[in-house]
Amino acid sequence: MDMSELIDPFARLIEDICTPAAIREIEQGGDTAAMWKAFLESGFLDALVAEESGGAGLSLSDAASLIALLGRHAVPLPVGDTMVARALLAAAGVEAPEGPIAIATGAGAAPFAAVATHILSGAPDAPVVTPANVEPTGVPHDGGAYVSGLDGKALRPIAAALRALLISGAAERVMEMTVAYANERVQFGKPIGKQQAVQQQLSVLAEQAVAARIAAAIGARAGLRPKLVDAAIAKHGTSLAAGQIAAIAHAVHGAIGISEEYDLQLLTRRLHGWRLADGSEGYWAGVLGELRMAEPAKPTADFIRGA
Structure with missing residues (x-):
């Protein structure tokens, strides 16, 4: 199809x-x-x-x-x-x-x-x-x-994969809004997106948005019964990205980003909510650590490839 x-x-x-x-x-x-x-x-x-x-x-x-x-x-x-x-x-x-x-x-x-x-x-x-x-x-x-x-609790892996996909979608839109704002907002005679410091932050934002999309895809690849390691990778990666994306977006937008009339906060509030839901990045980092330590004889590179 x-x-x-x-x-x-x-x-x-x-x-x-x-x-x-x-x-x-x-x-x-x-x-x-x-x-x-x-x-x-x-x-x-x-x-x-x-x-x-x-x-x-x-x-x-x-x-x-x-x-x-x-x-x-x-x-x-x-x-x-x-x-x-x-x-x-x-x-x-x-x-x-x-x-x-x-x-x-x-x-x-x-x-x-x-x-x-x-x-x-x-x-x-x-x-x-x-x-x-x-x-x-x-x-x-x-x-x-x-x-x-x-x-x-047994639904936590599939819920984590679901939140990861929601985060990835919101992250992409936040990135688009932030880049557009940086190219339109003029200070000292030029768009703030021309400033090197802002460009650096936008690069990090884009990197995290892509990382969230990749992590979410890992969580979805096994279907409605994801492997625990896939769910952990997906939710840890997207939750970690969500915090950084929201912070950078608000830093670039300044005060307008948190105003109720501006749509950015509709997305960043959800990024933070989904970040914490069904286990934060800290929770899923612990799950990944336990899974890794359960196979002490396996080289880490093989564990990663197997994931």
Whole structure:
């Protein structure tokens, strides 16, 4: 299948319904029904569901570009979570609810849980879906929430791969916005992007955005049941990049970047949220270290190649 046949209409759908104004309205407690109905009726929520179960049968690697688009456009609903959840539920023979489903793994606040009707926990082979009973984080405009009483630790690798893809999409958009701003913002008679110090920072930002995309691809390559080492590489790499990308973007933009009216903060807030969700870079660095030390006789180069 030519993936552009899926990517292009999905991008148009998001651009039509997820405008910055619509995102802000939902973040301020507005109704999510119309936006969710558009995603539900589009059929994209079943992109990862097997064909024999009525879905498109895409692998996570095939759908990576679709999920990255959700991050790029700061979609304020758990569309990626629901795509994964519906696929896991279908494979287990469990009927999925029509409403938005957030994945909760017990590692910090669950992204999108505050705007979900259901929560997915359990394990990839034994998923459990329950009505959302959540506690808000207390952070203004935050769609995440704390979920207690559910065991979703076994879902942490697939959730980590999902967050990595969202980060990669947001990172690319932040890079584009920052480069454009640096080329347009004039100080002392020339664009600030002509200054060597700013150029150096933009180079680092671009490097980290590419690193995030590569790391996210590693997490997606094995599908809905990623190897633990792949998930660790993906989430560690993208979370590490997320912090640097957000910091550089705000440094280049200056005060305008944190203003509520400017769209950059819609993305950088999500970069920080997804960075911490389902295990931060520190958590996944520990997982990688444990995996490495479990094979002390293997040369490190072979461990890396095997990953």
